[in-house]
Amino acid sequence: EVQLVESGGGLVQPGGSLRLSCAASGFTFNGYWMSWVRQAPGKGLEWVAIIKEDGGEKYNVDFVKGRFTISRDNAKNSLYLQMNSLRAEDTAVYYCARLQLTGNRGRGYFEYWGQGTLVTVSS
Amino acid sequence: DIVMTQSPDSLAVSLGERATINCRSSQSVLYSSNNKNYLAWYQQKPGQPPKLLIYWASTRESGVPDRFSGSGSGTDFTLTISSLQAEDVAVYYCQQHYDSPLTFGQGTRLGIK
Numbered sequence: 001e002v003q004l005v006e007s008g009g010g011l012v013q014p015g016g017s018l019r020l021s022c023a024a025s026g027f028t029f030n031g032y033w034m035s036w037v038r039q040a041p042g043k044g045l046e047w048v049a050i051i052k053e054d055g056g057e058k059y060n061v062d063f064v065k066g067r068f069t070i071s072r073d074n075a076k077n078s079l080y081l082q083m084n085s086l087r088a089e090d091t092a093v094y095y096c097a098r099l100q101l102t103g104n105r106g107r108g109y110f111e112y113w114g115q116g117t118l119v120t121v122s123s
Numbered sequence: 124d125i126v127m128t129q130s131p132d133s134l135a136v137s138l139g140e141r142a143t144i145n146c147r148s149s150q151s152v153l154y155s156s157n158n159k160n161y162l163a164w165y166q167q168k169p170g171q172p173p174k175l176l177i178y179w180a181s182t183r184e185s186g187v188p189d190r191f192s193g194s195g196s197g198t199d200f201t202l203t204i205s206s207l208q209a210e211d212v213a214v215y216y217c218q219q220h221y222d223s224p225l226t227f228g229q230g231t232r233l234g235i236k
Contacts, residue, residue, distance in 0.1 A: 045165075045173065045216055047225040061224050095172055102161060107220045109163035111184075113172035 002026040002112045004096045009117030016086050020117055022079040022096030030054070030074040033099040033106055036081050038092040039116070046092075049081065050099065050106035059106045086121045093118050125149050125219050129228035135236040142204040144231045146217035151197045154221065161221035164193055164202045167230075168213045176215075177202065209235065 008020040020036070035050040049060045049070035058070050069082040079096055093116040099108040126149040136142040152161045160180035165173040175184045177193040180200055190205045204211055212235060217228040 044230045045167075045218075045227040047227070050225075059223060100178070102220050105223045107161070107223055107225065109175065109178050109218060109220050110165070110173070111175055113174070115172055 002098065004098065004112060004114030006094065006096050006114045006117040009094065009119045011120045011122065012086055013123050014087060014121055016121070017082070017084045018086065018119060020081040020083065020094055020096075020119070022114060024077045024079065024096075024098075027098070029072075029077040033101050033108065034072060034079045035097045035099050035106070035110065036070060036079075037095045037097050037110065037113075038090075039095070040089075040092040043092075048094070051079070052106070057106065083119070086119075088121050091119060091121045124224055125152065125222055125226050127217055127219055127226050127228035129215075129217060129231045131231060132229070133232040133234070135234045136204075136207045137236045138209060139206050140236075142207050142211070142233055144202040144215050144233070146195075146200040146202070146228050148198045148200075148219055148221075150221075152219045152221035153197050160196055160200070161219055162193075162195075162200050163218045163220065165216045165218065166211075166213045167216065173216065204233075207233075207235070 003025045005023045036048040051058045051070045067085045071080045095116045096114040097110040098112040100111045101108040128147045130145045162180040164177040167173040181193040192203050194201050214230045214232050
């Protein structure tokens with residue numbers, strides 16, 4: 001059974017940093033592109049970042065470029081999101097999701113999702 | 124970026140009746156080389172993560188009840204629930220994977236009348 005378990009969320013002040021983790025199990029982690037998708041309270045879904053199986057390609061949505069960095073450790077079956085210079089508008093539940101790749105540059109749909117971890121940016 | 128627009132924003136349908144949700148993309152998500160529509164549908168129940176329902180616009184994910192169906196091509200797509208059950212109360216999202224960045228519709232909230 002595929003399992004994705006996020007951790008690392010919490011309350012952080014504007015301008016602060018946070019590192020999210022996602023522990024994967026039940027599948028061959030190094031065989032899949034992985035992604036972070038977020039959802040602000042009461043709002044819709046927003047793709048954030050994506051990373052290739054071997055970490056060799058990474059793509060971010062424009063509004064997090066230079067602030068968020070996606071990475072992975074295949075030896076630990078783990079996905080990460082380093083978030084710096086956090087803003088109030090980054091407040092959201094952050095989901096780890098496994099991608100079913102359908103094209104180049106990390107295009108695909110999301111087959112499996114974790115339960116999410118809440119990040120709150122507030123003073 | 125490809126903008127995905129769903130309609131309506133919310134709807135209420137009686138149990139056992141048909142529910143129809145629409146999704147329109149700002150440009151075609153049909154890839155002519157393989158004749159596939161790069162469009163997926165998700166269901167999100169309260170307090171839960173999204174769940175994949177349909178991909179390639181009309182292919183049901185394994186385990187999804189056959190009352191759920193997807194149709195459409197190019198820029199206009201529809202998710203249909205043929206006979207609404209109480210457990211179908213949720214927010215439904217479409218998502219395009221034709222181009223980067225991957226984008227979602229704003230969601231349609233489905234309730235019981």
